[in-house]
Amino acid sequence: MNNSQAFLAALRAALPPSSVLSETEDTRPYECDGLSAYRQLPMAVALPADEAQVLAVLKVCREFNVPIVPRGAGTGLSGGAMPIENGVVLSTARMNQVVRMDAYARTAVVQPGVRNLAISEEAAQHGLYYAPDPSSQIACTIGGNVAENSGGVHCLKYGLTVHNVLRVRMVTMEGDVVELGSEALDAPGLDLLAAFVGSEGMLGIVTEVTVKLVPKPATARVIMASFNEIGAACGAVAAVIAAGIIPAGMEMMDRTSSRMVEPFVHAGYDTGAAAILLCEADGTPEEVEEEIARMTAVLQGAGASAVQVSGSEAERLKFWSGRKNAFPAAGRISPDYYCMDGTIPRKQLARVLLGIEQMEARYGLRCANVFHAGDGNLHPLILFDANKPDELQRAEAFGAEILALCVEVGGTITGEHGVGIEKIDSMCAQFTDAELAAFSAVKRAFDPLSLLNPNKAIPTLNRCAEFGKMHVRAGRLPFAGLPRF
Structure with missing residues (x-):
């Protein structure tokens, strides 16, 4: 029996028979995450159902010196969950229970395999919901959200995952069970929770998470504003924030994006505009009415060529549907797309978008820009065809240059997608040796x-x-x- 066979035998002895996958046809679905350009079959996939089984997997891996790649739903876009050759993928998919929901404390305790949207669905009976809402929220899990510090269209007002997680229970590679943070207002010792959220599965395996819940707003309405120039739209973003308004969501889509999305979802987008802004207000009816009026005045003063306000909940959801479906819509116009993720100061939006436009001509590739404008988190979609020679390499070089520009203007190489394998070289562009x-x-x-x-x-x-x-x-x-x- 060779070492890998001995390892698999030990792993199967530690878990129920159905919890270890090692045949190629069984491990193939785990060969990549959302960054499908890079693939690697793992030696095995472990599917623990509880914390004790997680500890058992770690124990066997320690004994055989086998690396582990933690995996949630595999919706990540940076290759963070791509397997390692001769390693194990530890999937938390079976740890999918809502342990406890406290409507009075406005908290939920969940296992890592619980879907993001499922938390809000469970909390709805109490008039509450979980605020971070990445585009993949119907599928992504809270464990993966913790690993990547996920955001979403409402992160401007309600914050990222790190702002909405109170406590994480995790196990270290050495087999220690550790609780970071607290359900109270503070926790003793170092603030290691903030270091752990966004650590991309490199520090420990999440087994339980306590999240904040917020009251579901009495009402919400969204403004769709059209602009004839990218620069004017970018100026409007800064103007809204400068006016002391913090929208529930503030998203921008350029002409390429709106034309890509509109035939897919029929959201009513102005496909002739150079850019459209979606600005949402939520709260009591009186608060929303006042904020919508203030934002409308600011947007018009900033040069909006048209402003439309949702008149019903159905129309509000229709306006958002295009933004939420931008990624799948890209498949209608391009065989492949490369979704980037960088964050810049709001005042640099116009400079970076114009820079991306110049890069399009230089690399001979189209780029659709759809992003969280309010907090400067860009998501350029570089469109390419992997079947054509060197297009993937050009797309990657295009993306690396976008990230270098983000750093140049005072931003960062990622906002919520993480570094993984995708941006590991770009880390060298941003950080010093120390x-x-x-x-x-x-x-x-x-x-x-x-x-x-x-x-x-x-x-x-x-x-x-x-x-x-x-x-x-x-x-x-x-x-x-x-x-x-």
Whole structure:
């Protein structure tokens, strides 16, 4: 019996028979996440049903020195859940129970495999809901949301995952069960919860999450504003925020996006406009009426060529349907698309969008821009055909240049999609050698064996030197011996 056979035998002994997959036809669905350009079959897939079984998987992997890639629903877009050769994918799909819902404290305790939207569906009976709403909310799970610090169209007013999670129960690679945060207003010790949320499965395996719930607004209405120039639309975003208004959601779509989406969902978008803004107000009827009037005045003053306000809940949902379905709509006009994710200061929106337009001509590829305008979180969709020679490589180079521009204007290389394998070289463009060394030190503190999602998110300093983004002095690279993560 070779080592892999011995490992699989030990893993099957630790879990129920149906909880270990190792045949190619069974592991094939796990070969990638939403970044399907990169694929790798794992040695096995483990499907634990509770925390005790998670601990059992980790114990076997420690004994055989086998790396683990945690996986939620696999909707991530940065390759964070792509398997590692001769490694195990640990899926939390079977840990899908709502443990407890407290309408008085406005909290829900859920297992990591609970779908994002399912939390709101369960809380609806209490007049509550869970605010972060990524486009994949019908499928993505709360464990994956914690790993990537997911946002959504309403993150401007209600915050990202990190702002809506009170407590995480997780297990370390060494088999310790740790609770980060608290259901109270504060927790003793270091604020490790904030470090853990967004750590992309590199620090521990989530087994339980306590989230905040918020009251469902009495009413909500959305403005759809058209602009004849991208610059005017970008100026309107800044003007709304400068007026002291924080919309429940504030999204922008350029002409390419609206023309891509409109035949798909028939949302009533102005496909002749250079850009459209969707600005939502929620709250009491009186609050909404006042905020809609204020936003309308600001948008018109900023140069909106047309302003339309939803007159019913059905129309509000119709306006949002195009934004929510932008990614699948891309499949109607392009065989493949590459969804980027970067964040910039709002005042730099026009500069970056015009820069992307120039890149389109240089790379010979179209790009549809649809994004969270209110907090400057861009999601350029680079359209390409992987069947054509070098188009994927051009798309990747296009995306890397967009991220470099984001950093140049004072932004970051990601907002909510994470780094994974997709942006690992771009990390070298943003962070110094000392900063990368600090990231690696945090990783080692949680996972000294480097078995949790290794070779993701944090580049080695040697890699950065090879990438050409780090200055090497006298032929020597500081910290070159750091472990590979």
